[in-house]
Amino acid sequence: MSTSATEREQRAPVSGPASTARSPRERWRALPSPLRHLLLAALALVVVTGLLLVTGDLTALRFAAVGYTMLSIAGLQLLVGGSGQVSLGHGAFMMIGAYTMALLVGNLPMLPLSANLVLVVVVATVAGVLVGAATARLHGPYLAGATLILAVGLPGLTHRYHEFLGGSNGLTVRTAGAPPFLQGLLSASEWKALVVWTTVVIGLAVLATVSTGRLGRRMRAIRDDETAAAMSGIPVGATKVVAFVIASAAGGLAGGLQVYVLGTATPSIFTLALSLTLLAALVLGGIGSMWGALWAALAVVYLEIWLSDAVRAFSLSRDVENNLPIVLFGVLLILVLRFQPLGFHGILQRLGARLRSGRH
Amino acid sequence: MRTTTITARRGTLAAALALTLAATACTGAGEVAEQDGPDLSVSTGVTDDAVVIGTHQPLTGPAAAGYASISRGTAAVFDHINEQGGIHGRQIDYRVEDDGYDPARTIDVTRKLVIEDEIFAMLGGLGTPTHGGVVDYLNEEGVPDVFPASGALAWNNTEEHPLTYGWQVDYTKEAKIQGEYITENFPDQAVGYLYQNDDVGENSQEGLDQYLTDEVVAREHYESEAPDLSSQMAEFKRSEAEVIVCSCIPAFVALGMLEAASIDYQPQWVVSSIGGDTATLQGLLAQFTKDTDAEGVPADAFLDGLIITGYMPRVEDPDDEWAAFFADIYEEYGEGDTLTNTHLYGMTQAVMFAQVLMSAGPDLTRQALIDALEAQEWQGPGAVPFSSSDGDHGGHQGAYVVQYNEGGETEMIQGARVTDRDGGLIEESDYEPLSPEELVFHD
Numbered sequence: 001m002s003t004s005a006t007e008r009e010q011r012a013p014v015s016g017p018a019s020t021a022r023s024p025r026e027r028w029r030a031l032p033s034p035l036r037h038l039l040l041a042a043l044a045l046v047v048v049t050g051l052l053l054v055t056g057d058l059t060a061l062r063f064a065a066v067g068y069t070m071l072s073i074a075g076l077q078l079l080v081g082g083s084g085q086v087s088l089g090h091g092a093f094m095m096i097g098a099y100t101m102a103l104l105v106g107n108l109p110m111l112p113l114s115a116n117l118v119l120v121v122v123v124a125t126v127a128g129v130l131v132g133a134a135t136a137r138l139h140g141p142y143l144a145g146a147t148l149i150l151a152v153g154l155p156g157l158t159h160r161y162h163e164f165l166g167g168s169n170g171l172t173v174r175t176a177g178a179p180p181f182l183q184g185l186l187s188a189s190e191w192k193a194l195v196v197w198t199t200v201v202i203g204l205a206v207l208a209t210v211s212t213g214r215l216g217r218r219m220r221a222i223r224d225d226e227t228a229a230a231m232s233g234i235p236v237g238a239t240k241v242v243a244f245v246i247a248s249a250a251g252g253l254a255g256g257l258q259v260y261v262l263g264t265a266t267p268s269i270f271t272l273a274l275s276l277t278l279l280a281a282l283v284l285g286g287i288g289s290m291w292g293a294l295w296a297a298l299a300v301v302y303l304e305i306w307l308s309d310a311v312r313a314f315s316l317s318r319d320v321e322n323n324l325p326i327v328l329f330g331v332l333l334i335l336v337l338r339f340q341p342l343g344f345h346g347i348l349q350r351l352g353a354r355l356r357s358g359r360h
Numbered sequence: 361m362r363t364t365t366i367t368a369r370r371g372t373l374a375a376a377l378a379l380t381l382a383a384t385a386c387t388g389a390g391e392v393a394e395q396d397g398p399d400l401s402v403s404t405g406v407t408d409d410a411v412v413i414g415t416h417q418p419l420t421g422p423a424a425a426g427y428a429s430i431s432r433g434t435a436a437v438f439d440h441i442n443e444q445g446g447i448h449g450r451q452i453d454y455r456v457e458d459d460g461y462d463p464a465r466t467i468d469v470t471r472k473l474v475i476e477d478e479i480f481a482m483l484g485g486l487g488t489p490t491h492g493g494v495v496d497y498l499n500e501e502g503v504p505d506v507f508p509a510s511g512a513l514a515w516n517n518t519e520e521h522p523l524t525y526g527w528q529v530d531y532t533k534e535a536k537i538q539g540e541y542i543t544e545n546f547p548d549q550a551v552g553y554l555y556q557n558d559d560v561g562e563n564s565q566e567g568l569d570q571y572l573t574d575e576v577v578a579r580e581h582y583e584s585e586a587p588d589l590s591s592q593m594a595e596f597k598r599s600e601a602e603v604i605v606c607s608c609i610p611a612f613v614a615l616g617m618l619e620a621a622s623i624d625y626q627p628q629w630v631v632s633s634i635g636g637d638t639a640t641l642q643g644l645l646a647q648f649t650k651d652t653d654a655e656g657v658p659a660d661a662f663l664d665g666l667i668i669t670g671y672m673p674r675v676e677d678p679d680d681e682w683a684a685f686f687a688d689i690y691e692e693y694g695e696g697d698t699l700t701n702t703h704l705y706g707m708t709q710a711v712m713f714a715q716v717l718m719s720a721g722p723d724l725t726r727q728a729l730i731d732a733l734e735a736q737e738w739q740g741p742g743a744v745p746f747s748s749s750d751g752d753h754g755g756h757q758g759a760y761v762v763q764y765n766e767g768g769e770t771e772m773i774q775g776a777r778v779t780d781r782d783g784g785l786i787e788e789s790d791y792e793p794l795s796p797e798e799l800v801f802h803d
Contacts, residue, residue: 056475057471057475058471058472058475058476061467061468061471062468065468104389104390105389105390106390108390109388109389109390109391110388110390110391111388111389111390112388112389113389116389155585156583159557159583162557162558167557167558167559168489168557168558168583168584168585169488169489169492169512169558169559170463170489170492172492172493173390174390174392174496175389175390175392176388176389176390176391176392177392189471258464260389262463262464262467262493263467263493263496264463264464264467264489264492264493266463266489268461268462268463268489269462269463269464308458322419322420322424322458323420
C-alpha cells in the first residue's frame with residue numbers, strides 16, 4: 001500500500017506503448033496532472049464507446065452499471081485507501097444521490113441532465129460535509145460504527161416520509177434516451193451507458209488528480225501516521241473531512257447515475273449489504289490503487305452473474321444453488337486477503353513488475 | 361504564483377467538465393419524447409413447436425419464502441399442458457429468472473429475458489417495486505406484460521401501459537367488499553385497521569373507508585422490514601377493537617395473531633387475499649411458536665374463525681373442481697412440497713394464460729395475443745369475473761368471502777361480488793367458472 005505504488009499506477013496505462021522510447025514518456029510526465037488525467041479519461045471513453053458499438057443492449061446496461069459502481073468505489077478507495085478512514089455507509093451516499101436524482105427528474109422534468117448531475121453532487125457534498133464534520137474526531141472502528149448507522153438508518157427515512165419518498169416501493173421515473181439526431185444510431189440504453197461513462201471518466205479524472213496532488217499526499221501522510229502528519233503542519237481534521245466529502249460526492253454522483261439508467265430508486269437497493277459489498281469488492285479489487293475500483297466494479301456486476309451461471313450448470317438443489325455464489329465470493333475474498341492483500345490489482349502489478357524486470 | 365497556476369488549472373478543469381456535461385444533455389432529463397407504438401405484428405419467441413414465456417420471480421432473498429412457490433405452480437401446469445401436446449402444437453418454454461425481489465436486478469433480468477431469451481410475453485412478473493421498474497420498458501419494447509403478480513392499481517392504466525394486463529383484484533375493490541361485509545355482519549362493532557405502510561395499506565383504506573366510518577377506533581401500520589407488532593396489538597386491545605382488518609402479507613398476519621394471543625386479546629380477524637393463504641400461515645405459526653411458551657399449540661387454534669377474502673380457487677375447499685384438478689397436477693409435476701394457495705396462484709395464472717394463447721389461434725403474433733385478451737369474457741379458472749378489455753385491464757373484478765374452521769376446511773360465507781375501485785356499488789354476481797373439463801386451454 002505504498003505511496004509510490006499508487007502513483008506509479010496512475011501512469012500504468014501509458015507505460016506499455018511508451019516504454020520503448022524514453023522521451024515520449026518523459027514528455028507525458030511533464031504534462032500537468034489534470035490534463036494527463038483528462039487525456040486518459042478521453043482514451044477510456046473511446047475504448048468504452050468501441051466496446052459498446054460491438055455489443056448489444058443488455059451489455060450496455062451492464063457497462064453502465066460497471067461505470068457508476070466504479071465511480072462509487074473509486075470514491076471509497078480515496079477515503080479508505082487514501083486517507084485511511086473506514087466507511088461502512090458509502091451506500092447511504094449513493095442513496096442520497098439516487099433519491100435526489102429521482103426527485104429532480106420526477107418533479108422538474110424540464111431540467112437538463114447536466115444540471116441534475118450538478119445538483120446531485122451539490123446535495124451529496126452537503127450531506128458529506130454534515131456527516132464528515134460530525135465524524136471528523138472519530139477514527140478506526142468508531143468512524144466505521146458511525147457510518148454504519150447511516151447505512152442502516154437512512155433507508156428508514158423513505159418510510160417515515162412515505163408521501164414524499166414513496167415508501168418501500170420507492171420512486172420510479174422515466175429518463176429521456178438519445179437526442180433525436182442520434183436515435184437511429186444508438187439505442188436508449190447505449191446512449192445512457194455513454195452518458196454514464198462520460199460522467200464517470202470525468203469524475204475519475206478529478207479523483208485521480210486529487211489523489212496524485214497535494215491533497216492526496218496529505219491524506220496518505222495522515223493515513224500512515226496522524227501525529228507525524230500534524231507535526232509536519234498538515235491540518236489533520238480538515239483534510240479528513242475533505243476526503244470524506246469527496247468520497248460522498250463521488251458516491252452521490254454514482255447513485256444519481258444509477259437512477260438515470262435504471263429509472264427506479266427504492267430503499268431495498270441501498271441496504272447495508274450494498275455498503276458492505278462495495279467495501280468488500282474494493283478489498284478484492286485492490287485497496288491501494290484507483291485501478292482496484294475498476295476490478296471491484298467488474299466483480300460487483302459480473303462475478304455474481306458468472307458464478308450463478310456456473311453453479312446452475314451443476315444442477316444442484318435450489319437452496320445450494322441460491323447460496324453458493326455468495327459462499328464462493330466469500331471464499332475468494334478470504335483467499336485474496338490471505339495471499340494477496342493488495343487485491344487483484346496487486347497480482348497484476350506483481351506480474352507487470354516481473355515482466356519488466358525480465359526484459360532488462 | 362503557484363496558487364495562480366493551480367486556480368487556473370482548476371478553472372480549466374471545471375470548464376471542461378461543464379462543457380462535456382452540457383454537450384451530453386441539453387434537453388430536460390425527464391422529458392421523454394412520445395414515440396410511435398411498437399410493432400406488434402411480430403412473432404418473437406414463437407417457432408412452429410415452441411413459444412418462449414418469461415417471468416421475474418424472487419427465488420432467493422427475503423420474499424422467496426413467501427412467493428417462490430408461485431412459479432413452481434406455474435411450471436407444473438405448463439408441464440402438464442406440454443405433456444398433452446401443448447397449445448396449437450407448440451410447447452411452452454417457461455423461463456424463470458431470479459431477481460431476489462431487488463428492483464435493480466429485476467431490470468437486469470428483464471432485459472436478459474427480452475434481449476437474450478427473446479421472450480414472446482412476460483407472465484406474472486412479481487412485486488410492486490420490482491415490476492414497477494420494468495413496466496415502461498416492456499411496453500416500449502412491445503412485449504405483452506400479462507398478469508403481473510401484484511395488486512397495485514398502477515397496472516390498470518391503458519393510456520400509459522396498453523400492453524399491461526392486471527391480475528390480482530386491486531386492493532381497493534377487495535377492501536370495499538370487506539368493508540361492506542363487516543357493516544352487514546358485525547354491525548356497530550369497533551374495527552381496527554392493521555396495514556402495510558405502502559400502496560397496500562393506502563389503497564385498502566380507501567376502500568374500507570367507503571363503508572366503515574365511526575366504527576374505526578384504531579389505524580395501525582407496520583413496515584415490512586420490521587417484524588414486530590407488539591405496540592400495534594396493544595393499541596388495538598386498548599381501543600377495544602372487536603374486528604381487525606389486516607391488509608397484510610402472511611408473515612404479519614401470523615405475527616399479529618401470536619401477539620394478540622400473548623396479551624390475551626381475541627378479536628375477529630378479517631384478512632385480504634394476499635395474507636389469507638392458510639397453509640402458509642400454518643407453516644409460519646409453527647415456525648414462530650417454536651422455542652416459545654406457545655410451542656406445541658396447534659396453528660389451527662389461532663386460525664379458527666379467520667375470515668378471508670379471495671378470488672381464486674382454494675386448496676382448503678374440498679368441493680372445488682379446480683383445486684382438486686390442481687392438486688392432481690402438482691402431485692405429478694410438482695416438486696414434492698405441500699400444495700398451498702400460493703402455488704394455486706401461479707397455477708391459475710398458467711391456465712388463464714394458456715386459454716388466452718389457445719384462443720389467439722395457430723398464427724401467433726403479439727397482436728393476436730392482445731386481440732385474444734381483449735376479445736373475450738373469461739370464465740375461469742378464477743372464482744370471480746375477469747376484465748381485460750374496453751380500457752379496463754383490472755383483472756379480477758371482485759372477491760368472495762370465506763371463513764376458515766379448525767380442521768382445515770373453509771366455508772363460503774358470501775359468494776363472488778364485483779365492484780369498481782371508486783364509489784360504485786357492490787353487486788352480487790351470478791358468475792360460474794367453467795370446470796377443468798369444459799375449459800379449453802390446451803390441444
